[in-house]
Amino acid sequence: MKEDNIDTLRQQDTNLRDAIRLEEEALPPMPADLNARLMKRVEEERAKKAAKRRRSRMLWPSVAAACVAALIAVFLTPPKGTPEDGMSTGKPIAVKVEKPKTEKEVPQREASQKATEAEVPQRISEPSEKQVAEQPKVKQSTPTTTQPLLAQESTSEKSATAEVAAVEPSTEQTTVEAPRNETATVMLTERDIPITRPENYKYTPEEIALLKQQANEAYLKWVELELEISKYTLEKMAQK
Amino acid sequence: MVTDIEINLIEGLKEQSPKAQQMMVERYGRHVFNQVVRLLPSVEDTEEVYQDVFLKVFLNINMYNEEKASFKTWVSRIAYNESITWLRHKRREVIYFEDQDGEAERLSEAEVEATLGHPDPETVQLIRAALKHLPPEERSLITMFYYEEMSVKDIAYVTDSPPNTIGSKLFRTRKKLCKIIQMLQS
Known part of the structure; x- marks a missing residue:
């Protein structure tokens, strides 16, 4: 078209x-x-x-x-896994631990413990619960085992007695393995820091036995103290 | 193809000059209005589409290519497209004649020429009545061809169809008109 x-x-x-x-x-x-x-x-x-x-x-x-x-x-904002906290790197951390003069210190502590026991009547006016909390500390400060306590941080959740037993940090216990009267360099890994690994949340049977033993000792000490307090109170009353 | 006045006008429109816009409306307003009112059923709708057409022209003035068509044809294309889009969106139900049986197609060219060609006032009135039965697109097509005397190429540009299709549509619409006239006479 x-x-x-x-x-x-x-x-x-x-x-x-x-x-x-x-x-x-x-x-x-x-x-x-x-x-x-x-x-x-x-x-x-x-x-x-x-x-x-x-x-x-x-x-x-x-x-x-x-x-x-x-x-x-x-x-x-720093990232979560900064080397500042030393947790997530997985590298062993070299920690220089000043070894206390244990041989000298232990007798001193025993002496101070005795002194504390002797002072009990003088301090009796203070609340007895406070003393109960303090007493195991004094006892605990003397290292009794070669194994380090691994799960001390979570002891409060386990039981009250265990809490009493595990208040003291384990620095002194770790140093027991180190040669005495020397400045020791101890290599710590993440495994040694209890909170960082889930497997450390569980207690080994040895740890449980140790905890029980410490709890029993603390309980006995508390009973002894209670007895002494009672004696002291009775004496005071008799004097009056 | 584009006159000096149109060049100045286009330049002014590109600069969004209100004076150029006013001039554009005065120059092409009537043409656009007629084109839109031819397709749409009411004046109110026409006014709405009319405004949309000019807003679109002002907005897309940079897209005008003078090599493809004259400025007036480009404006006509926008007006036609806006009207057809409006009709499709509103979907107003209007009854038009459709040659479903192909009876109009069977009419000979001599018959069509006799009806549309020989001057006769009565036939003119019949044709006017028949025009109302054509779909808006076909009515617009024959108006652009017979009244505005646009070339087939320009009509093809406005309706966005190939020129051959425009030719075929023109012949078909003439036959359809004849058929409607025959129906009206009988």
Whole structure:
């Protein structure tokens, strides 16, 4: 179908042309205020766009500041596994432990213990529970075993008596293995630090036996103390 | 293809100049309104689409390519597309003549020429009545061809169809009109 052939239709179909012309003339007129309304809408759209642009311009600095703050926070916050805590590295930690002069100290402590026992009547005015808590400490300070206590931190959850037995830190007990009268360098690994490994949460049978023994000793000591307190009270009453 | 006035106008529109926009509306407003009102059923709808057309023109002025079509044709294309989109979205149910049995297609060219060609006021009135039974797209097509005297190429650009399809549609619409006139006469 050629363009010329189609163009001849325009000349040929006079009736159709006239009819369309009449139809176009009969179309509803354009409202007079339509263009004014259109220009008003254009203005409104422009104002809206300008406001949006202004808002976004005001928003961007805040967003940028927030991003910078977040980045600074991310970079300044140390990661969880920093070598500061020495837990997660898995490397053995060399700890220089000043070995106390145990041979001299132990007799001194025994002497001080005796002195403490002798002082009991003088201190009797203090609450007896406090003394009960202190007494096992004195006893515990003397190392009694070559094995280090591994689960001392969680003893409070196990039992009250065990708590009494395990209050004293195990530094002195570790040093028992080291050569005496020397400054020893002890290599500690994560395994030696009780809280870091889940398997350390459980007690070995030896540890349980030791805990029981310590608890029994503490209990006996407490009974002895109670007896002495009673004696002292009776004496006081008799004097009165 | 593009006059100096149009070049200045386009430059002003690209700069979002209110003066150029006002000028554009005054220059092409009537043309756009007629094109839209031809397709849409009411003046209220036409006013809405009319505004949308100009907003779209102002917004997409940078997309105008003078090598493809004249500025007026480009504006007509936007108006046509906006109107067709509006019709599709609103889905107004209007009954049009559809040549389902192909009876219009069987009419000979001589019959069509006799009906549409020989000047006769009565036939003109019948054609006007028949035009109301055509779908909006076909009515718009023959108006662009016979009244606005647009080239097939420009009509193809406005309706986004190949020029050959426009030619075929024109012949088919003429036959359809004849068929409607015959139906109205009988």
